[in-house]
Amino acid sequence: MYEIFLLLHVLAATVWTGGHLVLAVGVLPRVLKHSDVAYIKAFESGFEKIGIPALIIQVLTGLHLAYRLLPDFGLWFNFSDPISRVISFKLILLLCTFLLAIDARLRVIPKLSADNLVSLAWHIIPVTVISVLFVVVGVSFKTGWFF
Numbered sequence: 001m002y003e004i005f006l007l008l009h010v011l012a013a014t015v016w017t018g019g020h021l022v023l024a025v026g027v028l029p030r031v032l033k034h035s036d037v038a039y040i041k042a043f044e045s046g047f048e049k050i051g052i053p054a055l056i057i058q059v060l061t062g063l064h065l066a067y068r069l070l071p072d073f074g075l076w077f078n079f080s081d082p083i084s085r086v087i088s089f090k091l092i093l094l095l096c097t098f099l100l101a102i103d104a105r106l107r108v109i110p111k112l113s114a115d116n117l118v119s120l121a122w123h124i125i126p127v128t129v130i131s132v133l134f135v136v137v138g139v140s141f142k143t144g145w146f147f
Contacts, residue, residue, distance in 0.1 A: 002068060009061035013138065015054035017131040019047050024128040028121055035114035055097075058134075062090060069141075082144060089137045093130050100127050 023043060031040045066087045070076060076091065078084045104123040108116060139145065 002065075005061045005064050005068075008057055009065060009138075012054040012057035012061065013131075013135060015050055016058060017128075017135055019051050019054075020124070020128040020131045023047065024124055028124055032117055032121060035117060037112055037114055037117065040117070040120065041112070059094065062094075066090070083141075086137055086141055090134065093134050093137065097127055097130050100130075 027040065027043050030036065066076065067073075070083050070087060075084050076087045079088060100123050104120065108119050108123060112120065
């Protein structure tokens with residue numbers, strides 16, 4: 001069962017991170033250059049159909065995998081060993097993603113126009129960097145590279 005959860009987690013991470021890389025590197029420059037709100041809305045509405053389920057799958061499978069590795073929730077933020085450090089960093093990255101998403105959803109997107117596209121970019125870029133960091137930190141579970 002572990003392998004299935006890990007596979008689902010990695011596939012969902014591929015969708016989430018890949019989608020954000022396409023958004024940040026491929027879509028966002030064009031949107032900013034042409035102040036093209038319609039293009040970003042079209043991309044977002046299409047990506048949300050697979051991106052949000054992928055994020056939900058990542059969170060659920062990630063929590064399950066973390067619990068399998070370290071069943072004591074109290075140790076998840078104990079930075080004394082490599083496993084708890086990686087779990088802690090993944091949860092911190094998740095919190096950052098959540099806070100950026102809430103701010104974008106409540107403050108930026110409802111008023112999205114050519115005038116505040118830069119504000120949206122200041123959400124897209126950090127979420128993309130965070131999604132790549134999720135992958136890097138996740139790989140360190142097996143490699144121990146960074147922790």
